[in-house]
Amino acid sequence: MPEITEETVKKISRLANLRLDADETARFTEHLEKVLEYMRKLNQLDTTGIPQTAHALPKQNVWREDQVLPGLDRSEALAGAPDVRDDCFRVPRIIE
Amino acid sequence: MDQDYEIVIGLEVHVELATDSKIFCPCPTAFGAPPNTQVCPVCLGLPGTLPVLNRQVLVLAIRAALALEATPAEHTKFDRKNYFYPDLPKAYQISQFDQPLALRGIIEITTPAGPKRIRITRVHMEEDAGKLLHPGADGRLGTAGSSLVDYNRTGVPLIEIVSEPDLRSADEAYAYLIALKEILQYAGVSDCNMEEGSLRCDANISVRLRGDQVLGTKAELKNMNSFKHIRSAIEYEARRQIRVLQEGGQVVQESRLWDEEKGVSYPMRSKEEAHDYRYFPEPDLPVITISAEMCEAISQSLPELPQARRQRFRQKYTLNEYNAGVLTSSRELADFFESMVDCQAPAQAACNWLTVELLGKLNAEGRRITQSPVGPEHLAELVRMIESGKISGKIGKQVFAEMYQSGRTPEDIVAKQGLSQISDPGVLEKVVDEVLAAHPGPIAEYRNGKTQTMGFLVGRVMQASQGKANPKLVNQILKERLDR
Ligand SMILES: [Zn+2]
Numbered sequence: 001m002p003e004i005t006e007e008t009v010k011k012i013s014r015l016a017n018l019r020l021d022a023d024e025t026a027r028f029t030e031h032l033e034k035v036l037e038y039m040r041k042l043n044q045l046d047t048t049g050i051p052q053t054a055h056a057l058p059k060q061n062v063w064r065e066d067q068v069l070p071g072l073d074r075s076e077a078l079a080g081a082p083d084v085r086d087d088c089f090r091v092p093r094i095i096e
Numbered sequence: 097m098d099q100d101y102e103i104v105i106g107l108e109v110h111v112e113l114a115t116d117s118k119i120f121c122p123c124p125t126a127f128g129a130p131p132n133t134q135v136c137p138v139c140l141g142l143p144g145t146l147p148v149l150n151r152q153v154l155v156l157a158i159r160a161a162l163a164l165e166a167t168p169a170e171h172t173k174f175d176r177k178n179y180f181y182p183d184l185p186k187a188y189q190i191s192q193f194d195q196p197l198a199l200r201g202i203i204e205i206t207t208p209a210g211p212k213r214i215r216i217t218r219v220h221m222e223e224d225a226g227k228l229l230h231p232g233a234d235g236r237l238g239t240a241g242s243s244l245v246d247y248n249r250t251g252v253p254l255i256e257i258v259s260e261p262d263l264r265s266a267d268e269a270y271a272y273l274i275a276l277k278e279i280l281q282y283a284g285v286s287d288c289n290m291e292e293g294s295l296r297c298d299a300n301i302s303v304r305l306r307g308d309q310v311l312g313t314k315a316e317l318k319n320m321n322s323f324k325h326i327r328s329a330i331e332y333e334a335r336r337q338i339r340v341l342q343e344g345g346q347v348v349q350e351s352r353l354w355d356e357e358k359g360v361s362y363p364m365r366s367k368e369e370a371h372d373y374r375y376f377p378e379p380d381l382p383v384i385t386i387s388a389e390m391c392e393a394i395s396q397s398l399p400e401l402p403q404a405r406r407q408r409f410r411q412k413y414t415l416n417e418y419n420a421g422v423l424t425s426s427r428e429l430a431d432f433f434e435s436m437v438d439c440q441a442p443a444q445a446a447c448n449w450l451t452v453e454l455l456g457k458l459n460a461e462g463r464r465i466t467q468s469p470v471g472p473e474h475l476a477e478l479v480r481m482i483e484s485g486k487i488s489g490k491i492g493k494q495v496f497a498e499m500y501q502s503g504r505t506p507e508d509i510v511a512k513q514g515l516s517q518i519s520d521p522g523v524l525e526k527v528v529d530e531v532l533a534a535h536p537g538p539i540a541e542y543r544n545g546k547t548q549t550m551g552f553l554v555g556r557v558m559q560a561s562q563g564k565a566n567p568k569l570v571n572q573i574l575k576e577r578l579d580r
Contacts (some may be wrong), residue, residue, distance in 0.1 A: 061384055
């Protein structure tokens with residue numbers, strides 16, 4: 001029984017700020033179900049005794065010292081902004 | 097507040113850590129820089145960049161956890177909290193979800209019913225978001241429909257401290273925040289500067305009928321940054337919920353904001369689905385293992401914390417609870433006091449001069465103890481001069497005012513202005529005799545049994561000596577002369 005329905009895809013796309021048309025919704029429903037299918041296959045592996053990990057790399061404790069370095073000039077920082085005003089990124093009004 | 101209902105409060109406090117650089121990039125964290133001048137490709141969330149953890153963030157976060165008696169995790173990791181908001185350039189915040197830095201702490205607060213232990217659920221690390229500005233009110237065209245974003249704060253390191261729903265009133269919440277702030281300041285984790293937004297608080301509030309075991313539906317008051325506002329906001333919100341229930345309604349689970357000017361809370365307009373954060377492990381940051389040695393070293397470097405210091409002040413210096421509380425309200429103030437004691441000032445007198453005279457002046461000018469023009473050595477010297485009788489208490493106040501103004505030493509002021517107390521009996525006898533010669537009336541009254549006249553004559557002698565006469569000796573000499 002498939003776990004991914006069109007409703008799931010609609011919810012996920014809404015959360016991801018993506019607008020999908022009916023065709024795309026159907027296509028991604030199928031794709032995501034295939035991804036889960038693969039996960040179900042992985043789930044069959046016996047992982048008893050293998051510690052849980054959040055990362056594939058055997059690295060840990062990677063850090064830097066608390067040292068300030070100069071960042072971007074403001075003009076550079078704002079170069080990618082869709083719109084600029086008063087040295088700030090200008091975006092559609094946010095209401096709270 | 098309606099006595100049939102019990103208020104249940106849990107607090108989530110965000111505190112900025114006192115680092116020089118941001119949590120995942122080397123941009124400065126200094127407050128007050130012009131907009132978008134403390135940013136780089138990492139904190140702007142530009143493609144192809146990678147975060148690297150600032151080790152000092154971990155150290156300070158562990159310090160905070162240990163100071164709050166929480167247990168740091170052996171293994172901890174970062175997660176992505178996903179949501180879209182313009183103050184969040186990556187469309188996710190790097191935070192911690194299921195393996196937070198530390199669990200299970202305690203803060204002891206003082207309530208009218210005695211001390212109460214408030215449990216802390218967890219302490220975790222995360223990055224701050226940017227700052228949204230909403231222009232338009234100034235009437236300028238073209239700005240009304242837009243918001244402006246300054247990303248200087250983006251990536252500033254925070255810890256979030258989450259309490260259990262153990263608080264039962266706005267006053268308890270207030271006491272919790274004061275205690276938390278004191279501990280974090282003592283531990284050197286944060287300056288907790290409210291004006292600069294270094295400490296912000298969300299409050300989960302629900303009400304239930306007394307005796308009910310199940311918690312009521314909660315509302316969350318978001319993003320408050322003044323302890324006083326938090327107290328009034330909680331009081332208002334609890335009253336609002338009680339009214340809803342009494343009128344037969346139901347409390348809606350929602351996020352609300354506090355409007356201090358109007359004195360009301362109101363629901364946030366953002367959509368609820370924004371709270372589906374879809375946390376997952378941050379793939380760009382390897383996991384962290386906190387060794388016992390690291391914890392031990394940090395624990396060793398923690399100073400004596402407010403609660404312990406308060407207790408010690410009461411015992412060692414026999415101060416009352418109130419004075420011990422005032423003196424230990426900040427580490428700097430407590431250090432100032434102990435420096436005075438180290439300079440041989442008697443504890444009680446040192447406490448009085450420090451809390452009444454010096455703090456009185458500093459508070460009136462909105463200055464902090466660290467900005468005092470009078471240092472602990474000099475204030476201790478003044479106290480010693482008074483205690484040893486070199487100058488009178490009254491002259492002491494005069495000298496203190498001069499010290500505060502000029503920064504000069506009390507010794508210097510007393511010597512240059514000839515303020516030393518006159519304790520030479522020969523000199524005092526002369527002044528007393530002059531005063532007596534000028535006041536035959538009062539002498540007669542005294543000898544007729546109206547002994548209160550003595551006070552009047554002492555006053556005259558003090559006046560004649562410009563306050564410098566040793567009052568004890570003056571009394572003695574006067575009595576001798578009058579009773580003769
Ligand atoms: Zn940066």
